[in-house]
Amino acid sequence: ATTLRGHADARGVRIGAAVADGPLRSEAAYTTVLDREFNSVTAENAMKWDALEPNRGSYNWGAADRLVDHATSHNQGVRGHTLVWYAQLPSWLKNGNFTAAQLNTILQNHISTTVGRYKGRIYAWDVVNEAFNEDGSMRSSVWQDKLGTAHIASALRWAHTADPAAKLYINDYNIEADNAKSDALYALARQLLAQGVPLHGVGFQSHFVLGGVPASMKANLKRFSDLGLEVSLTELDIRIPLPASGAELAQQSTDYKTASENCLGVPRCAGVTAWGLTDKHSWVPGTFSGYGAALPYNEGYGAKPAYTGLSNGL
Numbered sequence: 001a002t003t004l005r006g007h008a009d010a011r012g013v014r015i016g017a018a019v020a021d022g023p024l025r026s027e028a029a030y031t032t033v034l035d036r037e038f039n040s041v042t043a044e045n046a047m048k049w050d051a052l053e054p055n056r057g058s059y060n061w062g063a064a065d066r067l068v069d070h071a072t073s074h075n076q077g078v079r080g081h082t083l084v085w086y087a088q089l090p091s092w093l094k095n096g097n098f099t100a101a102q103l104n105t106i107l108q109n110h111i112s113t114t115v116g117r118y119k120g121r122i123y124a125w126d127v128v129n130e131a132f133n134e135d136g137s138m139r140s141s142v143w144q145d146k147l148g149t150a151h152i153a154s155a156l157r158w159a160h161t162a163d164p165a166a167k168l169y170i171n172d173y174n175i176e177a178d179n180a181k182s183d184a185l186y187a188l189a190r191q192l193l194a195q196g197v198p199l200h201g202v203g204f205q206s207h208f209v210l211g212g213v214p215a216s217m218k219a220n221l222k223r224f225s226d227l228g229l230e231v232s233l234t235e236l237d238i239r240i241p242l243p244a245s246g247a248e249l250a251q252q253s254t255d256y257k258t259a260s261e262n263c264l265g266v267p268r269c270a271g272v273t274a275w276g277l278t279d280k281h282s283w284v285p286g287t288f289s290g291y292g293a294a295l296p297y298n299e300g301y302g303a304k305p306a307y308t309g310l311s312n313g314l
């Protein structure tokens, strides 16, 4: 049987996994599966602001460089994640009480430095992450509160200047269905495009609960694609209440297939990234109490039914 990346390569799309630095450095089984099955990687944490610049002015590139170098030597593309977000900010930035003018300069410097460092080596950047509330209003953040929604266009322009070849994305969760949140993002995307802002794609995180792939997902992705934007599933996982039964693992396989088909069945779907590869290192149990088993490989690196579902969806 061919691999996930074999199927994806044949279709000219990306199949990605979020990668954690710890296992990348220390677990042979992790890199074996990663390099055999995936043609794209995303840093699970290593490119977030708190990881890159824990103290003002002193950058920590170690883990991010390691991932980009790993990808280069294994013929994988890299999705950059993420530049403008309310979370995982270093405390000097979160608690700094900066003025709007200062924040603007800080953000511009961060984007130029980070995107510039990896120029030509990152095919897509999640420039803006999780900017919306569920009701479609803009989420409060250090950026939104002081700079307003204009910070989104600024960030996209700065990123485009730093790497004109990278596809620039707005990324969010609970926007897979046609709902108030995806409506608000759709309106913003149209507005940015009309203003000539370099926005190239929308990332649908796709952190699903078992059985919860929305019925309106494909039509919703298509309306973004119809704007001329790329669409991608950027953080796919499907969590199950623990312990997972055989029937639940079978349902999860169906869900993986449906979710990937919902993207790949739409023009301009660039690919699907899972938020990890193995249940051993998934963020799910630590974040959603009582849930787990969300990824295509089990804790012993055995392929689950979800692997087959994902494979059949590619």
Ligand code: XIL
Pocket (backbone or CB within 6 Å): 044, 045, 129, 205, 235, 283
């Ligand atoms: C998560 C990581 O998986 C965790 O290791 C970390 O502790 C918190 O962040 N949406 C995103 C990702 O855009 O960056 C988040 O990643 C998961 C939700």
